[in-house]
Amino acid sequence: MSLTLIAMAATAATHSVQIDHGGKAMQATYSARTEIETRTVGAKAPTRMSMQRCQWTATIIVDRALSNGPALARTVSNDKRFSGSQHGACTPGGQAGRPTLAQKESDIRQHLIAVAEKDRAPLLAELDAIRNLASN
Structure with missing residues (x-):
């Protein structure tokens, strides 16, 4: 039996960057969630010890x-991932992996x-494109 459960949880990680564009200061806030x-894998027979494991994968989205x-x-x-497994079936609410995270x-x-550092150039390019579009 396999169970797939997706749980969303906000992490407390945020990072703010001050950006000067066209003489205006603005702040970009990056937050991780x-x-x-x-997924539960393995078998559970009533007369034997459970062979079930909860496999989990956590994706960090910025x-x-x-x-x-x-x-x-x-x-x-959304390219950073952590994964692992623990004994037993997965529990509702997606608590698997929380201690590791x-x-x-x-x-x-x-x-x-x-x-945030890698996004600086694309953000400035997007701001330039919007300014050019607005001036037309």
Whole structure:
């Protein structure tokens, strides 16, 4: 029997960057959230010890928002993943992997900062495109 459960949980990781564009200062806020997918594998017979395991994969998704409104708010990255397994069937609510993710908090924060640095040039290009479109 296989069960797939997707749980969304907000992590406390956020990172803000000040950007100067066209003489205007604006703030880009990057926030990380996790999407956890679980799957129960193995058999459970009534007369034998359970051979079930809960396999989980957590994807770290980084969203960007600008201080001046919802323009250019979008998902910037979803390429960081953690995975593991634990004994027993997966429980409802996607609790599998949460203790491991709590231990990886510094890795998640470092990933968030790296994504913000890589997103600087694309963000400036998007702001330039919007300014050029508005001036036409």
